[in-house]
Amino acid sequence: MGIFNCQGAGWCKVEKKNRIHDSSPMTLSGSVRAQDVDFLPRIAGDGWNGDTVLYAHRSGDLVRLPKGAAIPVTLKVLEFELYTVTPIKDVASDISFAPIGLINMFNSGGAIDVLDIHSESKNPELNCAMTVDVRMKVRGCGTFGAYSTHKPKKCSVDSCETEFTYDSTSGLVTFIIPVSKEEMYRWDVKIEI
Template sequence: MSVSLKVLEHEIYTITPIKVLGPVSFAPLGLIDMFNSGGAIEGLKYEVKTGSQSSEEIPENLSIGLVVLVSIKVKGCGRFGAYSSAKPSKCKVGISEVDFAYELASGLITLNLDDMPPEDQKVHNVEIEL
């Protein structure tokens, strides 16, 4: 992709790998209203569950009864964003289910991390279920 800017113009692009988990593609973006949005991501774990099974990789032809859990450790507060090819069934921060927005056209998931993490935790534990 070629990008050109005129004098005194600027753009910020976030580049992050997209993880393909069976029929679902996912990429965390971080705190999207910050210049270094991905810098807020401290940890990332993918888990795929099929019935009672769980693994990080699944066969391409297996998608019935599939649940993808993405666990993300996020430092700071603000508007968190991620790309997903499928609308989440729920999002949680810690143990609490939270409201989220999903834009079908772009695949953008957003949710608000209103406060800093508790002092004893240092990060928010965000879980997105697809």
């Protein structure tokens, strides 16, 4: 989702640059909600409770939005912000996950071809903790981001364990997907939570 403030400015064909037409342009203020994204419930699938995460590309902030909530946005003239809006999947009683994709791309989620999530209890008789395996097929290279309520145990790309960072405040998990030697290669990405 893109929000742009183009008030009082425009592209000058002669000077080949943005030109401000208003000497005191106004800031643009509004809000962003998950409901602003068409067909999001259809994409999220059955069982989705309406919660999402929003990844802001310019600031790098990740925000969890409960169903119906909004975040404020204020932009000066010629400023913009792009958001990746991703439905959160509750995969166990206390574990939630949402893939964002390649976060340095404007269409970050477009890098994810396949998403498959499995959860199981290590020992159901003793009511032991759940383990969650998230498997994805990902195209492209760069920094991959995802949201998780718990720090992953490990992340791997094509069965090779990779270093990752986890921000416990926002739930942002990031790791690097390398450049492929093959064109249109799809990486096997696994996140173990």
